[in-house]
Amino acid sequence: MCSSKKDKEQSLLLQGRPGKKSCRNSRRTFLKGALAAGGAALLTGCGAMPGSSEEFALGWSEYFKKNYRLMTEEEKQETATRLERLADLKRKENVQISTKEAVGNVLYGYAFNISRCEGYMDCVDACIKENNLDRKEATQYVRIFEMEHGQMNVESGNGKYFHEVPVEDKFYMGAQCFHCEDPPCVKACPTKATWKEEDGIVVVDYDWCIGCRYCLAACPYWGRRFNWNEPEVPSEELTKKQHYLGNRRRNKGEMEKCTFCIQRSREGKLTACTEACPTGSRVFGNLLDPNSEIRYVLKKKKVFRLKEELGTDPKFWYFMD
Numbered sequence: 080m081c082s083s084k085k086d087k088e089q090s091l092l093l094q095g096r097p098g099k100k101s102c103r104n105s106r107r108t109f110l111k112g113a114l115a116a117g118g119a120a121l122l123t124g125c126g127a128m129p130g131s132s133e134e135f136a137l138g139w140s141e142y143f144k145k146n147y148r149l150m151t152e153e154e155k156q157e158t159a160t161r162l163e164r165l166a167d168l169k170r171k172e173n174v175q176i177s178t179k180e181a182v183g184n185v186l187y188g189y190a191f192n193i194s195r196c197e198g199y200m201d202c203v204d205a206c207i208k209e210n211n212l213d214r215k216e217a218t219q220y221v222r223i224f225e226m227e228h229g230q231m232n233v234e235s236g237n238g239k240y241f242h243e244v245p246v247e248d249k250f251y252m253g254a255q256c257f258h259c260e261d262p263p264c265v266k267a268c269p270t271k272a273t274w275k276e277e278d279g280i281v282v283v284d285y286d287w288c289i290g291c292r293y294c295l296a297a298c299p300y301w302g303r304r305f306n307w308n309e310p311e312v313p314s315e316e317l318t319k320k321q322h323y324l325g326n327r328r329r330n331k332g333e334m335e336k337c338t339f340c341i342q343r344s345r346e347g348k349l350t351a352c353t354e355a356c357p358t359g360s361r362v363f364g365n366l367l368d369p370n371s372e373i374r375y376v377l378k379k380k381k382v383f384r385l386k387e388e389l390g391t392d393p394k395f396w397y398f399m400d
Contacts, residue, residue, distance in 0.1 A: 257393030
């Protein structure tokens with residue numbers, strides 16, 4: 080962390096303003112390294128210094144790339160190819176990074192059956208592995224809350240239970256990014272590093288995030304995660320099928336979040352948490368498909384959403400059998 084104390088920054092964040100120093104970022108880190116390697120060459124604006132390593136040249140190109148939304152299809156593929164090559168040069172990791180766009184006539188939605196979930200957390204483990212989450216800090220996109228009967232707000236639940244489940248007279252609610260139709264996190268971002276895609280997935284261009292954490296403060300559903308330290312994922316545990324806006328490696332000082340497993344969903348697959356759920360509590364699908372399971376749930380079950388009064392229109396519903 081690049082500020083004085085984590086607690087101080089969290090206090091400032093709750094007041095709606097960041098600390099004095101930004102913890103970001105890999106772009107700044109690269110620039111410092113580049114200046115050390117050859118400041119004069121940087122000032123001339125050349126593409127890469129004569130005699131520089133391949134890794135440096137690739138890093139140079141990465142530093143000056145556009146925001147993902149402004150890239151052409153060719154530029155997107157070029158940056159994905161650079162990142163694949165950098166992964167090989169730095170860690171000997173053979174990753175495949177997709178830039179696949181949203182599929183037409185698709186709007187993703189999610190439903191969670193609170194009468195079936197028994198708190199096993201297979202979904203949490205699957206999400207961690209699939210999305211290459213930081214093992215050292217135990218980062219989680221998906222959280223399961225143990226609830227008292229009569230409660231319907233996860234803020235009053237226990238999200239840190241460590242005992243045998245299920246517990247009698249308790250029930251369980253899952254929470255993650257709700258991929259709002261009108262996401263307040265997007266409005267809060269000063270660099271336009273986060274936005275909603277055509278298929279409803281709210282994404283982050285990690286390389287344009289400055290770590291101000293305004294999006295974290297704006298999100299009413301606790302859907303954002305901040306990397307206080309360099310994330311640690313052992314190469315042998317890395318999920319190598321990746322998406323540029325999804326589960327590729329992140330850096331210290333960057334925000335990240337659930338992307339409905341964009342690397343899977345855009346290939347027609349279920350999210351990792353849905354697939355891993357042993358009780359069938361999770362339903363994921365296309366809201367625009369009248370024959371989809373998610374549409375059946377919305378039509379046939381009594382559903383509710385958290386904090387409807389905020390008008391964010393989250394695409395995440397709860398229901399019971």
